[in-house]
Amino acid sequence: xxxxxxLTVSEFIDLVNQTYELAYPIVxxxxxxxxxxxxxxxxxxxDLKDELANLKFFGTVYQLNSPLEDGMLLKVTCNPRMHxxxxxxxxxxxxELVGEGSLKRAAELLQIKLSKEGxxxxxxxxxxxxxxxxxxxxxxxxSAAYHDFVNIINNRWRGLSVNLIDVQxxxxxxxxxxxxxxxxxxxxxxxxxxxxxxxxxxxxxDLSAFNSxxxxxxxxxxxxxxxxxxxxxxxxxxxxxxxxxxASTPSHAAELLVPDKRAVLSSLxxxxxxxxxxxxxxxxxxxxxxxxxxxxxxxxxxxxxxQFFQDVLHKKELLFAYDPDNVLxxxxxxxxxxxxxMRSSSYINLNDILDIKLAKGSVTxxxxxxxxx
Numbered sequence: 001x002x003x004x005x006x007l008t009v010s011e012f013i014d015l016v017n018q019t020y021e022l023a024y025p026i027v028x029x030x031x032x033x034x035x036x037x038x039x040x041x042x043x044x045x046x047d048l049k050d051e052l053a054n055l056k057f058f059g060t061v062y063q064l065n066s067p068l069e070d071g072m073l074l075k076v077t078c079n080p081r082m083h084x085x086x087x088x089x090x091x092x093x094x095x096e097l098v099g100e101g102s103l104k105r106a107a108e109l110l111q112i113k114l115s116k117e118g119x120x121x122x123x124x125x126x127x128x129x130x131x132x133x134x135x136x137x138x139x140x141x142x143s144a145a146y147h148d149f150v151n152i153i154n155n156r157w158r159g160l161s162v163n164l165i166d167v168q169x170x171x172x173x174x175x176x177x178x179x180x181x182x183x184x185x186x187x188x189x190x191x192x193x194x195x196x197x198x199x200x201x202x203x204x205x206d207l208s209a210f211n212s213x214x215x216x217x218x219x220x221x222x223x224x225x226x227x228x229x230x231x232x233x234x235x236x237x238x239x240x241x242x243x244x245x246x247a248s249t250p251s252h253a254a255e256l257l258v259p260d261k262r263a264v265l266s267s268l269x270x271x272x273x274x275x276x277x278x279x280x281x282x283x284x285x286x287x288x289x290x291x292x293x294x295x296x297x298x299x300x301x302x303x304x305x306x307q308f309f310q311d312v313l314h315k316k317e318l319l320f321a322y323d324p325d326n327v328l329x330x331x332x333x334x335x336x337x338x339x340x341x342m343r344s345s346s347y348i349n350l351n352d353i354l355d356i357k358l359a360k361g362s363v364t365x366x367x368x369x370x371x372x373x
Contacts, residue, residue, distance in 0.1 A: 026079055027078060031073070031076075032071060034070050035047045041061065044059050046068075058090070059078075063093070063095055066106040073101070097208065107237075110213055128245050137149070137165070138197045139167065143169065145199055156259065170202065170206045178209060183218065196228075198228070207237060211238045229249055334357040339355075349367065353367075
């Protein structure tokens with residue numbers, strides 16, 4: 001090909017890499033993971049294999065979206081390269097899990113890891129305000145989940161403010177968009193009562209973003225109380241386990257978030273009827289008590305008045321009995337000496353002039369005899 005022209009080893013490697021860059025700048029390879037290892041908590045090395053061949057790969061831990069173990073099926077986006085020391089290898093750009101088995105196993109490994117850190121502990125769960133007034137919502141604006149959620153909210157309750165951040169809920173950029181949306185809402189936590197993340201049903205690959213470590217950690221770290229509903233009722237994602245409250249479906253999330261105004265109105269009607277009956281009963285009891293106490297008070301007043309009149313009558317009789325005019329009527333008289341009533345003969349002397357008052361008329365007399373008694 002090159003005739004008599006010869007190349008050094010370095011030149012040949014450079015030429016091969018230039019050829020790769022032109023012909024295969026980036027490729028995606030699917031295979032079974034083997035010989036996976038992490039070096040210095042920074043570098044990752046592994047092989048992908050099938051029944052006939054084996055390829056070596058090289059990358060960094062920052063490209064890991066979930067725990068890996070040998071035997072998983074992966075799709076790796078990478079750049080073919082010839083290294084001057086280590087030979088041919090594939091430089092990793094992105095790693096994706098392939099197949100339900102691999103996705104399920106990765107989620108299990110991540111759940112074990114995060115459980116040890118207490119990410120899913122029940123004592124960390126917060127109560128959601130009920131009903132809230134301001135909701136931060138993360139989902140796809142084009143999804144049926146979004147429209148179902150909004151319709152149910154509007155039908156059940158009024159006065160709720162829902163602020164949406166539109167994100168991809170599957171695919172390569174879903175994780176980064178969801179993480180950024182959570183972060184954006186948490187930069188203004190005082191403006192929202194609850195953070196809701198929803199997505200409709202799909203395959204394990206479709207739902208994989210909500211089993212990613214980045215999304216799960218962001219949900220757990222949210223300063224705003226979280227409500228997460230991903231997929232169908234049987235689908236339980238790690239993001240849901242990390243949330244303060246999980247809903248089985250997006251529609252269920254809306255139902256958990258706000259009451260049904262019709263049920264509330266019906267309950268208020270029943271409560272009003274019950275309250276009216278209690279009030280009527282209370283008024284009846286109070287009316288009876290007032291009537292009873294009024295009768296008792298009237299009896300007491302009559303008794304006091306009767307006692308008062310009896311006392312007045314008795315005193316009147318005493319006054320009548322002690323009235324000097326009445327005494328005189330019984331034959332008694334009042335004797336005065338120089339205007340002073342004489343109660344004893346000791347003050348009367350011979351020849352004193354006395355004034356004697358009778359029941360009718362009066363007499364003036366001169367003392368001729370005195371018995372000092």
